[in-house]
Amino acid sequence: xxLGIPGCIVSIVDADAMLASVDVSGxxxxxxxxxxAEPGRSLDELVGAWVLVHVGFAMSLIDEEExxxxxxxxxxxxxxxxxxxxxxxxxxxxxxxxxxx
Amino acid sequence: MRYVDEFRDPAxxxxxxxxxxxxxxxxxxxxxxxxxxxxVCGGHTHAIFRYGLEDLxxxxxxxxxxxxxxxxxxxxxxxxxxxxxxxxxxxxFATFGDAMRVPGSRKSLLAAKADGAxxxxxxxxLDALAxxxxxxxxxxxxxxxxxxxxxxxxxxxxxxxxxxxVTNFSVFCNHITIIPTLRALLEKPDLGIDAFIGxxxxxxxxxxxxxxxxxxxxxxxxxxxxxxxIDLLQSLLMVLRQLEEGRAAIENQYARVVPDAGNPQAxxxxxxxxxxxxxxxxxxxxxxxxSGVRLREPYAQFDAERRFAVPEVQVADPAACRCGEVxxxxxxxxxCPMFGTACTPExxxxxxxVSSEGSCAAYYQYGGMRQPHLEGVA
Amino acid sequence: xxxLFLPPGRVARRALPKSVTLAHGGGGTAMRDLIDExxxxxxxxxxxxxxxxxxxxxxxxxxxxxxxxxTTDGFVVDPLFFPGGDIGKLAVCGTIxxxxxxxxxxxxxxxxxxxxxxxxxxxxxAVAQSMxxxxxxxxxxxxxGDTKVVARGACDKLFLTxxxxxxxxxxxxxxxxxxxxxxxxxxxxxxxxxxxxxxxxRGDLALEAAIESDCAPLHDIIDALIAAAPxxxxxxxxxxxxxxxxxxxxxxxxGVGVRVRETDTPVRADVQGFCEILxxxxxxxxxxxxxxxxxxxxxxxxxLAALRGHPLGQGATxxxxxxxxxxxxxxxxxxxxxxxxxxxxxxxxxxxxx
Numbered sequence: 001x002x003l004g005i006p007g008c009i010v011s012i013v014d015a016d017a018m019l020a021s022v023d024v025s026g027x028x029x030x031x032x033x034x035x036x037a038e039p040g041r042s043l044d045e046l047v048g049a050w051v052l053v054h055v056g057f058a059m060s061l062i063d064e065e066e067x068x069x070x071x072x073x074x075x076x077x078x079x080x081x082x083x084x085x086x087x088x089x090x091x092x093x094x095x096x097x098x099x100x101x
Numbered sequence: 102m103r104y105v106d107e108f109r110d111p112a113x114x115x116x117x118x119x120x121x122x123x124x125x126x127x128x129x130x131x132x133x134x135x136x137x138x139x140x141v142c143g144g145h146t147h148a149i150f151r152y153g154l155e156d157l158x159x160x161x162x163x164x165x166x167x168x169x170x171x172x173x174x175x176x177x178x179x180x181x182x183x184x185x186x187x188x189x190x191x192x193x194f195a196t197f198g199d200a201m202r203v204p205g206s207r208k209s210l211l212a213a214k215a216d217g218a219x220x221x222x223x224x225x226x227l228d229a230l231a232x233x234x235x236x237x238x239x240x241x242x243x244x245x246x247x248x249x250x251x252x253x254x255x256x257x258x259x260x261x262x263x264x265x266x267v268t269n270f271s272v273f274c275n276h277i278t279i280i281p282t283l284r285a286l287l288e289k290p291d292l293g294i295d296a297f298i299g300x301x302x303x304x305x306x307x308x309x310x311x312x313x314x315x316x317x318x319x320x321x322x323x324x325x326x327x328x329x330x331i332d333l334l335q336s337l338l339m340v341l342r343q344l345e346e347g348r349a350a351i352e353n354q355y356a357r358v359v360p361d362a363g364n365p366q367a368x369x370x371x372x373x374x375x376x377x378x379x380x381x382x383x384x385x386x387x388x389x390x391x392s393g394v395r396l397r398e399p400y401a402q403f404d405a406e407r408r409f410a411v412p413e414v415q416v417a418d419p420a421a422c423r424c425g426e427v428x429x430x431x432x433x434x435x436x437c438p439m440f441g442t443a444c445t446p447e448x449x450x451x452x453x454x455v456s457s458e459g460s461c462a463a464y465y466q467y468g469g470m471r472q473p474h475l476e477g478v479a
Numbered sequence: 480x481x482x483l484f485l486p487p488g489r490v491a492r493r494a495l496p497k498s499v500t501l502a503h504g505g506g507g508t509a510m511r512d513l514i515d516e517x518x519x520x521x522x523x524x525x526x527x528x529x530x531x532x533x534x535x536x537x538x539x540x541x542x543x544x545x546x547x548x549x550t551t552d553g554f555v556v557d558p559l560f561f562p563g564g565d566i567g568k569l570a571v572c573g574t575i576x577x578x579x580x581x582x583x584x585x586x587x588x589x590x591x592x593x594x595x596x597x598x599x600x601x602x603x604x605a606v607a608q609s610m611x612x613x614x615x616x617x618x619x620x621x622x623x624g625d626t627k628v629v630a631r632g633a634c635d636k637l638f639l640t641x642x643x644x645x646x647x648x649x650x651x652x653x654x655x656x657x658x659x660x661x662x663x664x665x666x667x668x669x670x671x672x673x674x675x676x677x678x679x680x681r682g683d684l685a686l687e688a689a690i691e692s693d694c695a696p697l698h699d700i701i702d703a704l705i706a707a708a709p710x711x712x713x714x715x716x717x718x719x720x721x722x723x724x725x726x727x728x729x730x731x732x733x734g735v736g737v738r739v740r741e742t743d744t745p746v747r748a749d750v751q752g753f754c755e756i757l758x759x760x761x762x763x764x765x766x767x768x769x770x771x772x773x774x775x776x777x778x779x780x781x782x783l784a785a786l787r788g789h790p791l792g793q794g795a796t797x798x799x800x801x802x803x804x805x806x807x808x809x810x811x812x813x814x815x816x817x818x819x820x821x822x823x824x825x826x827x828x829x830x831x832x833x
Contacts, residue, residue: 028686029687057257
């Protein structure tokens with residue numbers, strides 16, 4: 001359900017029609033930015049913003065701070081685990097993807 | 102890719118998998134059945150299979166693949182209606198790619214196209230509107246399909262068409278809403294689900310509040326999750342922590358995309374354009390009250406159902422199908438007697454074999470490596 | 480079959496109209512003019528044949544190997560022109576590649592063109608020119624051919640069929656059923672470019688990307704591979720169905736398991752982005768200048784070095800190994816160490832949007 005992908009707004013295509021160009025890894029698509037535009041502010045302020053694109057619509061402004069906070073938590077989980085492992089075994093065990101089955 | 106690659110980093114998976122393993126080991130004692138965690142959304146189901154996440158988890162954790170695939174739950178009668186519209190000579194029928202193979206009782210859109218219907222695959226409803234502009238002498242009908250994520254895009258396209266005065270564009274509206282369906286699931290007395298992983302992209306539209314009843318009335322934890330493998334593992338960990346601590350809360354793992362309040366502009370467009378239908382039929386689940394929407398009266402001219410007489414025939418699901426039980430976690434896909442024999446992705450019988458996001462199709466194609474059923478399936 | 484080529488000096492006297500008409504398929508002077516003007520002028524470097532068939536000296540062929548390889552392929556691509564190629568280049572490269580992956584050195588090609596009436600003559604001229612250039616660059620001549628014109632709607636603009644003959648080197652045994660457990664599976668570069676380029680060029684999805692088809696003749700790089708890894712067991716160009724289809728055919732025909740690593744399957748960033756937007760898997764996208772080769776483990780390193788030393792193989796990698804796992808099953812090890820089955824698709828891959 002609902003394939004969505006992060007992209008960066010690179011230019012405003014038509015301010016009156018609320019259309020902007022979004023770049024996803026070098027692939028561009030014109031998208032509707034009504035849902036991420038702040039009423040009363042110039043669309044130009046959106047250039048450089050990262051948005052979640054779904055079927056040609058920017059549906060959410062990606063919150064850089066929240067992303068960083070999530071990653072920080074993830075790194076802490078990793079580090080805490082490494083420490084526990086280190087205490088238990090005296091060394092940090094490398095991660096081996098399973099190769100059997 | 103920014104905001105994608107970071108959340109596919111195997112190094113981050115290591116800590117998560119160990120932590121999940123540790124909680125599972127503590128909680129496993131004295132349990133006679135696995136923890137059943139339903140991922141509501143088909144996009145999550147797809148990611149679980151795509152990245153082989155089930156292999157990495159302890160046996161005591163089991164994903165139950167939920168009803169969140171709008172293509173899968175579309176009833177046959179609606180597909181028949183859609184084929185009937187597509188076959189009208191004046192119509193250009195515009196659809197998302199994955200809806201083209203869904204079988205109706207007569208045929209799929211792909212088969213209708215082969216028989217001469219003008220069916221076009223589009224990426225966006227905006228592209229369907231552009232087709233209407235380019236073909237003023239034809240009727241362009243867009244197959245509006247999807248949950249709350251996709252609902253605003255169709256609504257905004259209708260509003261755009263109204264503003265531009267495009268008169269040859271309409272929507273065959275099959276948009277559905279996930280909340281009543283979750284409630285219907287939770288009200289089943291024998292539901293074997295311990296917790297939910299919530300649909301991230303639906304939530305960026307509707308926000309977190311609509312899920313509260315899941316924790317408050319039914320005492321089940323839910324974590325709204327992103328779609329990358331690290332997102333899913335972290336959400337699973339958050340769910341397990343709630344279960345271990347005996348809590349039931351609605352938490353947000355996907356805060357980079359999902360604001361608590363959702364998207365007011367998107368919801369505004371949804372409220373403006375749609376009204377709830379008294380009831381809507383889901384393949385495999387039956388009729389669910391207030392689970393579908395249609396266009397409001399002021400937008401009637403954009404409603405394909407009002408514009409073209411559709412047969413509106415109700416077609417019962419094949420009796421042998423056990424999709425409902427699979428959807429509610431009471432049966433594993435491979436336990437269905439039809440699985441891999443009468444029902445395959447090539448000739449799907451039941452809803453869940455239809456789209457690659459359907460849990461049966463996902464099992465069949467990607468194969469949960471630890472499931473025994475595959476030995477019998479080529 | 481009609482000979483494409485007329486004796487030197489017989490050039491078209493009448494100017495061609497803007498579009499091809501049914502008269503050009505009628506066997507009269509209009510057809511002769513079209514053939515002279517379009518094909519002869521494009522392929523004029525080659526010796527000309529007055530006969531209904533090209534004749535190839537057997538003794539010269541016999542010196543090059545011990546078996547004749549013979550293959551044919553139809554080309555129906557839409558659009559006719561796309562970034563990185565066109566139907567003409569595709570028709571030349573495709574058939575050369577079908578010969579080359581069997582271990583054959585391509586000798587000559589034929590080309591049959593089915594033309595929809597109304598096709599602009601300039602379009603046909605551009606396609607013929609492109610074929611001539613591709614054939615010249617590859618060193619494989621187009622020696623005979625045919626044209627037919629059909630009524631509007633009876634075909635889509637232009638269909639080409641090329642047939643090729645080649646000679647298989649003596650002693651070389653290459654086959655899809657010859658892979659053995661332990662063998663290494665290599666590809667000569669990034670996957671999915673052609674499929675993404677075509678989908679993008681159709682324009683239906685309104686995406687903008689600078690993705691070019693990888694369309695290229697592979698006989699030269701395959702020569703280099705065979706020289707470096709004479710024990711090469713199997714080769715296939717990864718066209719329709721992509722690398723996933725080739726791996727499945729390999730596993731099935733050889734009665735082996737195949738194990739590939741996700742982190743070792745090379746995909747360009749923009750092709751990956753294209754796939755993310757549309758929910759596609761690059762492993763199933765078509766390639767026109769990529770092939771899969773199975774080499775014995777002791778020759779894997781020299782095979783990779785040879786591939787990487789060639790302009791068409793700079794992105795070559797070992798993507799996986801042949802195993803004694805369940806015969807016919809292709810397993811991908813995901814970047815997390817999880818596993819999934821890489822199955823054949825039922826039909827075309829459709830963009831997965833909702």
